Amino acid sequence: MKPHHGAHTSNTYIGAHIERVEDYRFLRGEGKYLDDISREGQWHAAFVRSQIAHGVIRSIDVSKALAMPGVRAVITAADIEGDIPTIPFRRPNPTIGPYAQPIIARDKVRYFGEPIAMILADSPELAEDALQGVTADIEQLPVIIDCKSAMADKSLLFDVTGSNLASIFNADKGDVDAAFAAADFIIRDQLSTQRQTALPMETRGLLAEWDAKNGKLTVSGAAKLPFFNRSTMAAMMNLPETAVDYIELDVGGGFGARGEFYPEDFLVAFGARKFDRPVKWIEDRREHLMAIGHSREASCDVELAFSKDGVMLGMRGDLFLNIGAYVRPNGMTPVRNAAQFMSGPYRMPAIHIAAYACVTNKTPAGTYRGPGRYEGNFFIERLIDQAAAGLGVDRLEIRRRNLLTHEEMPYSLATVLPSDGRADTQCDSGDYRVCFDACVQEANWAEKSKLQGKLIDGRYHGVAIGCFIEGGASGPQENARMVLEKNGDISLFAGSSGIGQGIETILAQIAADYLEIPMERITVFHGSTNLLKQGWGSYGSRATVMGGSAVIDACKKLLALFRISAAKRLGVEPDAITIAEGVARLADGRSVPLAEVASDHLEVDGSFKNQTPTYTYGSAFAHVAVDPGTGHVDVVDYVVVDDVGRIINSMTLHGQVMGAAVQGFGSVFTEELIYNDEGQLLVGSLADYLIPTASDYPVVRCVSMEQFPSPTNPLGAKGAGEGGIIPVGGVVTNAVANALSSFGVQPKTLPLTPSRVWEMIEDARVRA
Amino acid sequence: MKLPQFDYQAPASLSEAVALLMAGNGDARPLSGGQSILPIMAFRLAEPSLLVDLRNIPDLRGIEISAAGVRIGAMVRWRDILDNAQLKVVLPLLPEAIEHVAHYQVRNRGTIGGSLAHADPASEMPAVALALDAVIEVVGAKGKRDIAAGDLFTGSLSTSLSHDEIIVAVRFPAWPAARAYAFEEFARRRGDFALAGVAACYDVDAQGRAKNVRVSALSIADTPIRLKAAEAAMEGRVMDADAIKAASAAASAEVDPAGDIHASARYRKALVGTLLGRALTRAAARTAR
């Protein structure tokens, strides 16, 4: 399939820098989030969460809470009839079944923060007051904190399985032993990334309403995957799918974590149904930190084999991912991704990577922007810089020699087993050296590299460059329904959901170009299950590509109906008609504008099916200055160049890339979910979980290219929401290592806190 | 993280406020900017039954500058201190330190009295009060008294104030013309509580030697502390590179900080010395001008 660069459209919107339609309401404070809605007579939920990381529940006493003012009910596992439902997997595999998360703890608690009771009260304050009225008698069990003790099976989280390994994914390609036998040079290292969470600014929230008369459940506060969650909820509630609706409001960020199905989703709805009352829950920041999906706690012991001139021959080793206490719906995605995508943009003929999913007494993990790819990229980029030094090959040269070229496309990555439905994948298009060279240029490497290791005004300067690929356009399908309204305007109902990425703008741009009408005449509605029969949502950088392609299909169908309607009115054959700029015309000059056929009730369902991911690729450059006295690292300059196949809106695209880069700086320097040995989370607020603020990282420069459209979709576009974060860990850490090269410092562990950076320098000084 | 239930009063006079606190018998707390007490209540770490808002009491307002020194009312906000051009001349160490307090939203509400009463060892104000020999004016059921800054802080988040006492103002002695000073701290992000910080000042005699040296540190112990060994290393010396080095080493040697999730003990110990070195270098450069 060839992308239609302007072929079918006058194409005035696609590719432009267009301010976001949704910003008018956001900037005026008119956004409508979950906490902006309330229902008459609603009850408020608060969750009693285990303060013990691992233990057997002996008893739970709720009597004091029940006697407190305004408390209507307290739900515990005892109120759930039969087996406690577990949350289904989005991507099942043969071994993870027993590790699914129950919606409330009955016999055992497995992490600090696990829900053990839900209070329902007249106000959120009263519900919170009553938390102190619930006492749980929990007999403590030995706590597993890290993968090492998990794998030693010192204490088992799940007695039935006899193991703390939920799954082992093997990524394989070629003959890795032969590759290592033939190698001139091998580099091996043990590296790790820290536990984090995605931290959307809007915490989770739900409002569940039960319509007893019609047996219907409505859940507001949907995000990311409303349709999957609807069917999950329906199954758990023993209701037909059509009896459940998920309603999406404005969403203050998702980043992979918000919108997954969590225990609270079920419990809030359960309460609404049991008591026939609207139940509302707004998560507070402290519980957000302990309850929403965590991610990124990974370590590796990996080696790379090279020829003497720096050609990559093979990669082998082990990855250990601490996935927390249960396998959540997408808990395996980071694990299998780390294994499959660690080779990234590089030509790697032979691979054997084993990725271990270790269960521990920590909050269960899920996805966070660039899941597994960020971790894998950090590992391989650290190894490549060390290999360059060991081989005496220039750091640019070693990358350029191994980057994939246009001639090699499509290029197969390692096969990952057990399969979660995506065992094999191929890089779709591109010439990875082009972005790399553009990044070298844009960064002015020739000048900047003169600063390597230099001490200027008390700070050591360092530079680095790194490369990445980003998977996008997750399948299998997306839908878009389009209705011609009476006034000739278009309502577009998208199965994609809005998580702050600007989907109302993007989809309107695409529809406007394909219908050749002004964008203002198109209103996009999205993300709720009552808008169209089936949809998928926004995850895996898919909404623009999948949703946008479904919109194109809808536009084509609508134009076809327009043609028929216009032909009828003009008394001609449809073929005689030319449609341009929303007007059907005949050669004789007669015409029918779109608005005129509105009485025909034109309505179409568009869809796009595609199981082939897109791969945006790019390179990033970092220039840092390290203060050896405080250990502070200043990001002096940061450049990222990517090729996204086709740019739909350069403004929203750069928003994604820049935002992701800054989020990545948080990953490298400040954000960490720290536990003590008893498995208690020590991070309870944003004073401890340090996300980047607006003034922390002023310099991020993005350049986007569209030289190699994706052959997988009619737009030629590639998913671009996650790529910005993927290279940050590797490139920034390599720049720090470069700055501190006179000390021989080789960072192995993130984050690079001032304390840790200073200690690395100090230890190197003592050694010297 | 919702507030627990409490009563609220905003009396118009100090005597009424004191009476309310007295009646509360330890269960009532003053409310100034609310930037510390309200988050603490939201975390359910304190559940006072009554908040006595000091906003309507005229006696707690205003910055007075005289030959005797500077007197700052307890309800004066960080913003007021930074906006006062005279303070930059007559008490320059104070605004230099307050620049590091939080972000502008918090600075618009947080007060000098609230900060001293809150006694967070990571706060700038207590360390500055210590370095500048400030005196805290207090009114309670038993009347007025003055508390030397060194006697106010008794532990992390605890002071020698009794539950019915209200801080009315803070007095700073007059600032000699030939005084060198600097404030340095290091925080993980701008506006965060510091991992460590130092306030330093000394008078320069005719021979260029440091006299009346005062060095205090924040975020390094349960309370702000004077760094006496560093002071001793400086007293009577010309603050050249060697003297600065000696003071910096003495500072690191005399402190025994704890580690936490943000930084190790070892790092903090070294950091105090580094920051003092930087502060003294800047202070010396100022007097040289």
Ligand SMILES: Cc1cc2nc3c(=O)[nH]c(=O)nc-3n(C[C@H](O)[C@H](O)[C@H](O)COP(=O)(O)OP(=O)(O)OC[C@H]3O[C@@H](n4cnc5c(N)ncnc54)[C@H](O)[C@@H]3O)c2cc1C
């Ligand atoms: C995000 C954030 C960041 C911050 N960062 C910093 C920082 O970097 N440095 C820093 O120093 N502070 C910081 N703070 C704290 C801030 O400066 C507070 O405002 C200050 O510490 C307390 O002042 P307040 O007026 O808000 O006191 P309140 O919160 O009103 O009161 C604090 C305590 O003092 C008592 N109290 C108040 N006034 C009096 C009085 N006159 N007499 C007796 N007792 C009284 C109260 O009962 C309470 O116990 C930060 C706060 C926030 C929210």
